Amino acid sequence: MPLITISMYPGRNEKQKEEFAKAITKSAVEILKTKENHVIVVFEENPKENWYMAGNPL
Numbered sequence: 881m882p883l884i885t886i887s888m889y890p891g892r893n894e895k896q897k898e899e900f901a902k903a904i905t906k907s908a909v910e911i912l913k914t915k916e917n918h919v920i921v922v923f924e925e926n927p928k929e930n931w932y933m934a935g936n937p938l
Contacts, residue, residue, distance in 0.1 A: 881918045882908050890925040897923055 884904055892900075901921040908919045931938040 881920065882912060882914060883920045883922065884908065885922045885924060887924045887926060889928050889931075892925075 886900070886904075901923075904921050905916055905919045908914060909916050928938065
């Protein structure tokens with residue numbers, strides 16, 4: 881059962897997240913040879929001020 885976690889800035893609407901989750905699910909089914917109802921996609925929305933790369937804020 882693939883659990884796919886997506887971390888991103890807040891601001892996407894529900895339709896965008898739903899479309900993205902469907903696309904990710906479709907890819908997981910095709911590539912991982914799993915069933916659609918076994919794929920879980922979780923969105924974690926973290927504000928931009930919480931993101932750092934190489935110790936520097938993004």
